[in-house]
Amino acid sequence: MKKIYFLLLLIVPLISQAQEDLMAMLSDSNEVFIKSGTFKASRIINGHSVETVGKNNLDFIISHRFDRINRGFDDFFGLDAATNRLGLEYGVNDRLTLGMGRSSFQKLYDFFGKYRLLRQSTGASNMPISLTVFTNYSLITQNSTPNISAYDRSSYTNQLLIARKFNEAFSLQISPTIIHRNRPDFINDSKTILATGIGGRMKITKRTSINGEYNYVFPNQIDDNYTNNLSFSFDLETGGHVFQLLLTNSFGMTERQFITETNGSWGSGDIHFGFNISRTFSFEKRKKNNL
Incomplete structure (x- = not known):
């Protein structure tokens, strides 16, 4: 022995x-090692992440936001009322994603494209960040004011999504943003809004993580009734599903709504409980094994 x-x-x-x-x-x-899984879904919480949908894959996303918790017991702390968004995102290839969605809030339709320009990597090609460009068009179809045209109810969003996976547990993203609204809600608001977002992911276990997200609108652009969006989530990955339980001060779920038109304050208890569910369907043809 x-x-x-x-x-x-x-x-x-x-x-x-x-x-x-x-x-x-x-x-x-000459081998290149790609850093994968910077985030587990195409969203951090409300905002898009650098992740794109895989080639010939289709993501079906259900997003739900209940009313404010400070509604009290009579409205069951906001659970009596809710808004939702149904979305589809298709991977044309591993870099390009096209998507669309419909929100019950303001009966809004949104259409977008994402393209991954850079992927974080080491080895023969050392790239310290991932970079994805995002562009969006949205249309409010709820016309509560007469004689407001579709043009006036349209808005456009352009973002650079810049992220880095620092280690297996922690990822961080910043999102410089330009939003143009053809007709703002308040006449003195700027039509073109400059903002920036920051979001992060902290991995807890192999299948769970905590995410945080904050969107800052630069001063003197929107009415003082609006506030900056702040959100937190607990993420659970189960096979082809990613399930998020979240708290946010925004009722809307598209860029125009949660970046430029959030009117809830965490300090006043204007917090919405909600969830996102993402399910991936693959249309890739499986190769048959030769016997």
Whole structure:
């Protein structure tokens, strides 16, 4: 037994050294190592993440926001009323995603495209960040004011989504944003709004994480009745599903709504409980094994 232990003491360091030499050889080769899973879904919470849908995959997303918690017991702390958004996102290829959605709030339709320009990687190609461009068009079809045209109810969003996965547990993203509303709710509001978002993901276990998101609108652009959006979520990944339980001060779920038209305050208890459910369907043809 002593001889066996002695041999093990000699062999284990040799194996360890061989593994290190192999990794060094790989790092010196032309191989590129892509950092995947910066975020687990195409959304951080309300806002888009750098992630795009895989080629020939279709994501079906159900988003739900209940009314404000401070409604009290008579409205069952906001659970008596709610708004929802149904969305579809299709991966044309691994970099390009096209999507659309319909929100019950303001009966709003949105159409968007995302393209991943850069992927964080190491090895032969060292890229410290992931970069995705996002563009969106939305149309409010609830016309509560007579003689307001579809043009006046239209808005456009353009974003740069810049993210880095610092390690297996922590990812961070910043999102410079331009939103143009053809007709703002308040006459003194700017039509073109400059804002920036920041969002992060902290992994707890293999399938769970905590996300946070904040959208800041630069001063003197929108009415003082509006506030900046702040949201937190608990994410659970179960196979082809990603399930988010969240708290947010925004009732709307598209960029125009939650970035430029949030009127709830966390300090006043204007908090909405909600959830996002994402289900992926694959249309990739499976290769049959040759027998």
